[in-house]
Amino acid sequence: GNSVTQMEGPVTLSEEAFLTINCTYTATGYPSLFWYVQYPGEGLQLLLKATKADDKGSNKGFEATYRKETTSFHLEKGSVQVSDSAVYFCAPPGGTSYGKLTFGQGTILTVHP
């Protein structure tokens, strides 16, 4: 089945620093890839997605490019803010007939003023 390996955290940055959270995947075929974000005390919400190779997903200043040659979907942001402090999850869709959605371990990001 499909799976992801995500950079372990926690990651602590100062405001306006550059962020990279690595995510590599194994997959059958070329499924869509997703980054989800979880703010403290909340459920998950979709941050961005890419549906095919070389696609770049972007939202709220975050970007990730679906690179099939390196099987990667790294999340980047040029200048983080305190409000970006959250847990970030990289995910591919599942590969079973039920299409279950499993996650990597998540990366806790803390941004200090």
Add this chain to the structure above:
Amino acid sequence: GAVVSQHPSRVICKSGTSVKIECRSLDFQATTMFWYRQFPKKSLMLMATSNEGSKATYEQGVEKDKFLINHASLTLSTLTVTSAHPEDSSFYICSAREKTGMNTEAFFGQGTRLTVV
């Protein structure tokens, strides 16, 4: 995006009692719903996948008699924690998809903080 509503957001119950958590898709029909459990500073552990009108598929190690899942309609799934104990205290999150398939995004509920005392 589509909205998934999870209720209650927070519940405290006594050991030995049962607790029901509801997950509703408000503006779409969810063919598949997922239930996750999250421990502090840990990833989401998929507990089970439910498809409307059929029995849930539980992940290995999840007790199906303890965590009863019902997906009776295309907009509602429920998770009942039976005979809850303090070790069941956790953050439970549901997720719903409108369609099956590899490229369909999932929408998440707000989560339920369960505390068993």
